[in-house]
Amino acid sequence: MPSNEPARQSSNPSHDHRPTVLELRNVSCVYGGDRPAITEISFAAQEGEIVCLLGPSGCGKTTTLRAIAGFEPVTVGEIRLESRLVSAPGHLIPTEQRRIGMVFQEYALFPHLRVQDNVAFGLQHLSSGECAAQVRLMLEMVGLTDLAARYPHELSGGQQQRVALARALVQKPAVLLLDEPFSNLDPDMAGKMREDLHDLLRRTKTTAVLVTHDHDEAFAMADRIAVLNNGRLEQLDTPEAVYHTPSTPFVADFVGQADFIPGTIEHGAVQTEIGIFPNQTGYLSGAQVVVMIRPDDIHIVPAEKSFAHIVARQFRGSENLYTVGLPSGQVVHSSEPSTTVYPIGTPVQLQLNATHTVLFDRHQNHSSAA
Amino acid sequence: MNQAAAVKPAFPDSLSLAALAVAGLLCLPLAYVAYMALTANAAIWSRLWTTRIPELLFNTTALALGVAAGTLVLGVSLAWLVARREFPGRQIWEWALVLPLAIPTYVLAYIYSHLLGTGGPVESAWQVLAGPGSHLLSPHSYAGVTLVMTLDTFPFVYLLARAAFLNLNVSYEEVARACGASRAGTLFRITLPLMRPAIVAGLSLVILYVVSDFGAVSLLRYQTLTYAVYQQITGRYDPTAASILSLLLVVVALIFLVAERWFRQRSRFFQTTGRYRAPARRQCGPLAATLATVYTTGVFAASFGVPACMLAMWSVSAVSSGAVDARFFGFVWNSAFLSGLAATCAVLIGLPLAYLASRRPSRVNLLCLQAAYAGYVLPGPVGALALLAIVSHLAPFWYGTAAVLVIAYVVHFLPAGLQSMEPALQQVTPNLEEASRSLGFGTAATLRRVTLPLVQSGFIAAWVLMFLQSMKELPATLLLRPVGFDTLAVRVWLEASEEYYQLAAPSALLIVIITIPAILLLLSKDWRAA
Numbered sequence: 001m002p003s004n005e006p007a008r009q010s011s012n013p014s015h016d017h018r019p020t021v022l023e024l025r026n027v028s029c030v031y032g033g034d035r036p037a038i039t040e041i042s043f044a045a046q047e048g049e050i051v052c053l054l055g056p057s058g059c060g061k062t063t064t065l066r067a068i069a070g071f072e073p074v075t076v077g078e079i080r081l082e083s084r085l086v087s088a089p090g091h092l093i094p095t096e097q098r099r100i101g102m103v104f105q106e107y108a109l110f111p112h113l114r115v116q117d118n119v120a121f122g123l124q125h126l127s128s129g130e131c132a133a134q135v136r137l138m139l140e141m142v143g144l145t146d147l148a149a150r151y152p153h154e155l156s157g158g159q160q161q162r163v164a165l166a167r168a169l170v171q172k173p174a175v176l177l178l179d180e181p182f183s184n185l186d187p188d189m190a191g192k193m194r195e196d197l198h199d200l201l202r203r204t205k206t207t208a209v210l211v212t213h214d215h216d217e218a219f220a221m222a223d224r225i226a227v228l229n230n231g232r233l234e235q236l237d238t239p240e241a242v243y244h245t246p247s248t249p250f251v252a253d254f255v256g257q258a259d260f261i262p263g264t265i266e267h268g269a270v271q272t273e274i275g276i277f278p279n280q281t282g283y284l285s286g287a288q289v290v291v292m293i294r295p296d297d298i299h300i301v302p303a304e305k306s307f308a309h310i311v312a313r314q315f316r317g318s319e320n321l322y323t324v325g326l327p328s329g330q331v332v333h334s335s336e337p338s339t340t341v342y343p344i345g346t347p348v349q350l351q352l353n354a355t356h357t358v359l360f361d362r363h364q365n366h367s368s369a370a
Numbered sequence: 371m372n373q374a375a376a377v378k379p380a381f382p383d384s385l386s387l388a389a390l391a392v393a394g395l396l397c398l399p400l401a402y403v404a405y406m407a408l409t410a411n412a413a414i415w416s417r418l419w420t421t422r423i424p425e426l427l428f429n430t431t432a433l434a435l436g437v438a439a440g441t442l443v444l445g446v447s448l449a450w451l452v453a454r455r456e457f458p459g460r461q462i463w464e465w466a467l468v469l470p471l472a473i474p475t476y477v478l479a480y481i482y483s484h485l486l487g488t489g490g491p492v493e494s495a496w497q498v499l500a501g502p503g504s505h506l507l508s509p510h511s512y513a514g515v516t517l518v519m520t521l522d523t524f525p526f527v528y529l530l531a532r533a534a535f536l537n538l539n540v541s542y543e544e545v546a547r548a549c550g551a552s553r554a555g556t557l558f559r560i561t562l563p564l565m566r567p568a569i570v571a572g573l574s575l576v577i578l579y580v581v582s583d584f585g586a587v588s589l590l591r592y593q594t595l596t597y598a599v600y601q602q603i604t605g606r607y608d609p610t611a612a613s614i615l616s617l618l619l620v621v622v623a624l625i626f627l628v629a630e631r632w633f634r635q636r637s638r639f640f641q642t643t644g645r646y647r648a649p650a651r652r653q654c655g656p657l658a659a660t661l662a663t664v665y666t667t668g669v670f671a672a673s674f675g676v677p678a679c680m681l682a683m684w685s686v687s688a689v690s691s692g693a694v695d696a697r698f699f700g701f702v703w704n705s706a707f708l709s710g711l712a713a714t715c716a717v718l719i720g721l722p723l724a725y726l727a728s729r730r731p732s733r734v735n736l737l738c739l740q741a742a743y744a745g746y747v748l749p750g751p752v753g754a755l756a757l758l759a760i761v762s763h764l765a766p767f768w769y770g771t772a773a774v775l776v777i778a779y780v781v782h783f784l785p786a787g788l789q790s791m792e793p794a795l796q797q798v799t800p801n802l803e804e805a806s807r808s809l810g811f812g813t814a815a816t817l818r819r820v821t822l823p824l825v826q827s828g829f830i831a832a833w834v835l836m837f838l839q840s841m842k843e844l845p846a847t848l849l850l851r852p853v854g855f856d857t858l859a860v861r862v863w864l865e866a867s868e869e870y871y872q873l874a875a876p877s878a879l880l881i882v883i884i885t886i887p888a889i890l891l892l893l894s895k896d897w898r899a900a
Contacts, residue, residue: 069544069548070547071544071547094547094552094553095544095547095548096547096548096549096550096551096552097550100548101548101549102544102545102548104541104544104545106539106541108539108541108542108544108545110542110546110560110564111564112563112564112566121546121549121551121559122549122550122551124550124551125550164545167545167549168548168549171549171550177548
């Protein structure tokens with residue numbers, strides 16, 4: 001649970017002068033149904049910014065997105081789009097009047113309409129000539145000009161996704177909402193589509209909120225990441241800050257491999273089984289803490305008389321991830337180059353890069369969802 | 371296919387032969403009618419073509435289209451109400467609106483000919499309002515027949531549309547809203563177009579039902595092809611003219627069927643993958659809830675509530691006047707005996723066809739199965755006509771026996787039974803049978819110990835369905851029944867034709883009461899309360 005409310009929020013200098021397009025203030029939603037509730041979510045998105053809502057399934061990230069879209073009413077707080085109040089208790093501007101664009105996980109292309117008619121669906125208010133021109137322009141932008149007359153079932157997954165994007169973007173929405181847009185694509189295709197989508201959003205200067213459970217996706221796409229857990233916002237920060245200085249153990253664990261080593265503050269530093277760490281957070285002497293350390297900050301070297309030894313090795317292509325057992329039974333992980341291979345059981349010495357470690361109170365709720 | 375060939379014993383060959391023979395027999399009536407019509411004297415053709423055919427074709431088509439339009443409006447609007455809106459009593463109406471299926475058309479027709487008829491309660495009430503001598507709507511008119519048939523058949527459209535409303539992935543609607551479409555715009559531009567296949571399937575059921583209906587049009591004296599075929603056989607003793615009209619009727623039914631197939635092929639939408647989310651029901655305000663309640667109550671009352679009450683009232687007075695006697699129970703026995711025999715025969719005959727088509731889908735076996743569906747486009751009087759002709763030529767000593775009637779039932783209702791037997795067999799994977807074979811059981815033991823227990827419920831459903839339809843069957847029973855061997859359906863029609871409404875009521879009520887639990891049972895299989 002974050003004690004520093006509102007969640008730690010680093011300012012992004014390049015975006016500061018831009019107008020705020022989307023703002024959530026203390027938003028809560030409650031249901032009797034199967035959807036997870038959200039509690040006191042606050043964040044804002046500036047024009048052209050990409051915000052990722054990241055969290056495990058059931059954390060409320062899709063609910064947040066649907067509240068912004070106007071599919072779910074809010075019970076507390078308010079949502080503003082382009083400074084206009086769109087959601088508040090007892091107040092719900094219908095979705096069609098919000099100027100939002102939405103891309104669903106399964107794309108939801110209208111199966112009875114051709115690609116061009118799918119894209120033109122929201123342009124009814126335009127003259128037919130203008131509508132056709134805009135559709136052509138948009139299809140060009142996503143590279144689907146040749147497929148304009150096809151039906152959705154005749155397209156590949158990647159093409160379907162681009163149609164869904166084109167259909168949402170052609171209306172020039174104030175905010176584009178994307179719900180797990182890459183989860184139906186195979187990994188290679190997803191990587192390519194990520195780059196294309198990022199490029200497209202930048203070119204069209206679109207403000208976007210993207211929901212994902214994949215931290216790599218969030219790192220690749222987001223200007224800022226909002227990490228959600230159990231319906232609460234745990235941290236809102238740049239991808240780098242979320243990875244290196246997570247505000248809670250949950251965030252630390254969720255956005256990448258992390259080990260938590262128990263320690264005690266003595267003589268102004270953290271004493272642990274594997275060494276001494278600086279007390280950056282200023283805990284009082286005698287405090288019980290855990291040190292979060294990532295595998296890329298632990299280096300192992302074989303050493304004859306060492307208390308630690310290798311328990312397992314996982315080959316991951318670009319790296320070898322070693323599991324190292326300590327005498328207390330605690331394990332830590334170390335990332336080594338893919339060509340560095342040690343047999344299991346090798347006694348090793350740990351070399352630590354202590355500058356990237358983060359301290360947490362030992363009694364702080366570690367990860368209620370993990 | 372290769373595996374099947376590898377373990378092929380002598381047994382399947384005899385099974386295939388049997389299936390081929392059965393399929394041939396099932397096609398025989400249709401072929402015979404076509405043969406009679408096409409070899410008929412050209413003079414008869416031209417006489418019919420200049421006198422009866424234009425009127426009959428017009429009447430039949432107009433009735434089919436009118437009922438289709440009526441059921442479209444009623445079925446889709448009611449389905450939308452119960453699937454997308456929440457109002458008091460919604461859950462009750464949701465299943466109660468299926469009940470009209472339990473009332474055969476001839477029963478509803480005779481009740482409405484009383485209700486709307488001269489001096490009937492509706493006309494009396496109308497004359498209080500509009501002054502004496504004014505008329506509202508004659509049951510013996512195009513509008514009257516259309517009304518009766520619409521009230522009787524709208525549940526087909528309602529059921530399929532309701533399922534479509536509930537199964538539609540709600541993301542399509544949400545994305546339409548996000549694109550700026552209003553609620554009504556989303557309904558007409560997205561939801562209804564996506565439901566087209568389901569709606570068309572419902573309408574084609576309705577049209578086929580209307581085109582081949584005999585009960586309502588005969589009681590309300592509305593000239594359609596089906597009624598004319600019956601009149602040619604009974605009134606004019608002219609089997610050749612009857613066969614020409616029959617062929618025309620079969621062609622009309624086929625045109626509707628083929629059109630529906632073609633449309634379904636063309637508009638077979640592939641829902642893109644993804645998770646399914648059920649649409650939420652919107653709570654109605656007080657005014658909307660009142661309107662919804664008035665509408666559903668009105669339709670239910672007109673199609674089931676009032677008719678059922680009339681039947682109950684008439685039955686009570688018929689019972690108190692001693693109409694339910696030993697003769698009545700004789701009719702009950704006749705109905706049960708004939709229908710039970712027909713349903714049992716049909717299950718036994720359908721088994722090899724469905725088994726071969728699902729286990730060894732060779733071209734011949736699939737063709738056999740398709741042939742069995744010939745009875746679909748063979749309205750009751752047409753099938754009866756063919757059997758009459760065949761029996762009088764080939765086996766005159768069978769003429770007027772119950773056996774001919776049972777054959778007519780089997781030919782006519784096997785398609786409906788197969789639709790329940792086929793999926794039951796297809797759900798049993800061949801792996802289960804192969805596992806049993808690998809555990810040392812032979813073909814017969816495997817069938818008995820593995821396959822039959824698994825397909826049991828599907829086959830029971832098929833039996834119940836065919837039993838009920840045989841029991842309600844009217845035209846073929848009228849034409850083929852042994853002398854003095856009346857069934858409940860025949861009694862209803864005979865009494866109602868003479869306007870002895872009270873005498874007809876006990877038999878009609880019994881048919882309705884027996885049908886209701888079976889309908890609910892068959893529905894419960896794929897009923898999703900959501």
